[in-house]
Amino acid sequence: MTTVISPFATPDPNLPIVEGTPAITRPTKEEIAAFPAEAKALVDSNWTEQKLLLESGRFNLDWLEGRHVLLAGATGPGLGGALATAVLGHGKAASVILLGRDLKKSLNFETGKVMQDWAQAAGMGERFHWLNGGMALEGKALEDIINALKIVGAGQVVYFNTVAAALSGMLPGMPPVYVKDVDANGNLFQWKLLPLNERQIEITKFVMGEMAVTFPEVLAANGFQVSAAVYADWRGSLDKAGRDPSLPEYGRQGAYSTSLYLPKEILQAATRQAYGSGGRPVVMDIFYPMMRTRALPLIPGGMTMANVNETLMKKEGIRMIGVPELALGALDRVGKALTQGYDNPFPRLDSHDAHLDEWFYEIVKRLNNNEDSDFYYKRWM
Numbered sequence: 001m002t003t004v005i006s007p008f009a010t011p012d013p014n015l016p017i018v019e020g021t022p023a024i025t026r027p028t029k030e031e032i033a034a035f036p037a038e039a040k041a042l043v044d045s046n047w048t049e050q051k052l053l054l055e056s057g058r059f060n061l062d063w064l065e066g067r068h069v070l071l072a073g074a075t076g077p078g079l080g081g082a083l084a085t086a087v088l089g090h091g092k093a094a095s096v097i098l099l100g101r102d103l104k105k106s107l108n109f110e111t112g113k114v115m116q117d118w119a120q121a122a123g124m125g126e127r128f129h130w131l132n133g134g135m136a137l138e139g140k141a142l143e144d145i146i147n148a149l150k151i152v153g154a155g156q157v158v159y160f161n162t163v164a165a166a167l168s169g170m171l172p173g174m175p176p177v178y179v180k181d182v183d184a185n186g187n188l189f190q191w192k193l194l195p196l197n198e199r200q201i202e203i204t205k206f207v208m209g210e211m212a213v214t215f216p217e218v219l220a221a222n223g224f225q226v227s228a229a230v231y232a233d234w235r236g237s238l239d240k241a242g243r244d245p246s247l248p249e250y251g252r253q254g255a256y257s258t259s260l261y262l263p264k265e266i267l268q269a270a271t272r273q274a275y276g277s278g279g280r281p282v283v284m285d286i287f288y289p290m291m292r293t294r295a296l297p298l299i300p301g302g303m304t305m306a307n308v309n310e311t312l313m314k315k316e317g318i319r320m321i322g323v324p325e326l327a328l329g330a331l332d333r334v335g336k337a338l339t340q341g342y343d344n345p346f347p348r349l350d351s352h353d354a355h356l357d358e359w360f361y362e363i364v365k366r367l368n369n370n371e372d373s374d375f376y377y378k379r380w381m
Contacts, residue, residue, distance in 0.1 A: 001021050004175045006288055007365045008251030011178050016189045016366065021168045021255075021300050039110035042077055043118065047084040049324040051141075054090070059328040063335035065092035067227075068154035070145075071133050072215075073163035075100035075115075076108035078293035079232060080162035082327035088118055095127040095152035097137050101134030101138065107294070135163060135211055137218050146222050156227045158334065159216060159281075164295040165207040168255035169196035177251035177258050179301035180367050180377075190368045190375045191300040193258055201259070209263030213270035216281060228282040228334050231271070233346075235287055235354055237264035252361050254301050268346075275345040282337045286330050289350035291323050306380030308363055314354045323353060 004010070011017055027035075053059055064177035069087050074080035074282050075098065098115060102108035112130045129148040133141035142320035149157065170176060170193050179191040196204070216226040236242070236256030241249040243257050251257045267285050274283035290309055296302040313320060321329075329349045336342035348354065 004245055004250065005247070006029070006248050006250035006252070008179075008249075008254075008257075009177055009245065011192070012180070012190055012227055013370070014370075015180070016038050017178070018189055018191050019192045020194050021191065021218040022298050025299065027105065033104070035107050036113075039107055039114045042081070042107075043111060043114045046082050046324045046327075049322070050082075050086050050089060050328055053325055053328055055237055057109050059332040060094070060335060061086065061090045061328070063331075064331070064338050066094050067297065068095045068152060068157050069093050069157045070097045070099070070149070070151070070154075070157050072099040072161045072212075073160070074098040074107075074160075075112040075130075075224065076294060077111075077323070078162065078164065078295060079288065079291060079323055079327055079330075080160070081108075081111055082235055082323045083160055083331065084115055084160065085324070086327050086331055088115060088122070091122060095129075095154060096124070097129045097131065097145070097148050097152070098137055100130070100132050102132060115377040120255045128150075135161075135207075135215060137211060137214055140186055146224075149219075149222075149224055156223055156225045157219060158230075158338075159219070159226050159227045160230045160330075160334075161208075161212045161215070163208055163212065164293075166260050167200045167203045168259055168300055169194055169200065170258050171196065171201065174258065175245045175250070177254065179215065179251075179365065181301040181304045182381070183306075188367065193255060193300060196259060201262070204259055205262045205266065207211045207263070209266030212263070213266060223242050228267055228284070228338060229274075230283075230330065231262050231267040231285045231335055233267060233285050233287045234290075234348055235357075236262040237268070249361075252364075254305065259297070271345045282349060282351055284334060284337065284345055288326055288334065289321065290352050291326065293323065298371075302321075303363065304381065308367075309353065309360055311380050312363070313353055316356065318352055318356075320375040321349070325326040 025120040072083040084098055087096055100112055102308050116130045131144050133144055136142040176192045216229045219226055236253035239253050241247050241314040242253040271283045326349055333347045363380055367377045368375055
């Protein structure tokens with residue numbers, strides 16, 4: 001039996017323990033009523049920032065001209081939504097297909113409506129499709145995607161996958177991991193991650209991993225060539241030491257040490273297999289920093305860890321890079337791969353803050369609720 005020596009696998013005796021993960025909450029009537037205006041403001045804000053950055057000459061999206069772009073997970077305030085605003089705002093793509101799977105009473109759904117209105121006002125007509133049936137490898141949802149690709153005449157497709165759908169928890173037989181977080185009242189506590197069942201593990205692997213990398217093959221089988229397949233990753237998925245219960249680093253990535261790395265390993269394996277093959281498609285697994293999206297609070301400790309990281313960045317004088325700019329960075333890298341021979345299969349858009357990780361771990365394991373301590377949690381967020 002492994003002797004657990006990690007401070008991340010040992011509960012802090014002075015902090016309350018909550019088992020499980022953050023609950024998904026239903027929006028209030030007031031929030032639902034505000035979604036349309038919030039969605040319009042979000043889309044406008046994304047494009048306003050992106051337009052200025054493009055005018056500065058730091059990013060080049062001219063490669064989009066004449067390309068057919070398919071964006072999976074492309075609604076809402078996350079990376080996919082920012083990719084969509086950049087492509088729509090640039091305006092030169094031959095077609096844009098957005099895939100989402102959102103409840104009708106949600107901010108994500110409302111951003112889809114705003115983007116649809118934007119595309120129609122720009123005269124895109126049938127060159128734009130917003131499909132809310134989600135990703136699929138078979139059935140009606142796939143038929144709808146194939147039909148949209150046929151309507152726009154997409155011989156070749158540039159495919160981005162930024163779908164967020166995975167479950168945080170423990171794999172069978174692994175020692176528990178404790179993740180510090182701050183509750184709605186501003187108090188420090190710790191999550192105790194619970195075991196996932198077999199079905200939950202398969203869902204976590206499939207949606208963001210297996211389905212994501214199999215989708216280009218399905219498109220090819222239906223007569224569409226994928227010129228680029230682009231995935232999204234987080235550096236915590238590379239931390240194998242954090243997954244080894246015999247090491248003091250075990251659990252230091254929180255849920256990324258326990259289950260969230262599972263689909264990312266599939267993305268990484270597919271990217272490695274494609275690299276150097278000499279053929280199509282270009283395959284990229286892009287690493288992003290912590291992004292303040294609506295998915296972050298669903299990860300145990302997600303917002304708290306982001307707050308600590310932001311504090312460290314401020315102490316070091318490092319500029320925060322927001323989601324709209326990260327989307328441009330991704331599009332720029334893909335364009336270079338398609339037109340200039342850029343061949344890094346694992347671009348790092350997180351290099352500005354990745355070097356803070358060792359400091360970050362030391363802070364997180366010492367966070368406490370003692371106001372006299374140098375590591376009192378409110379000093380670090």
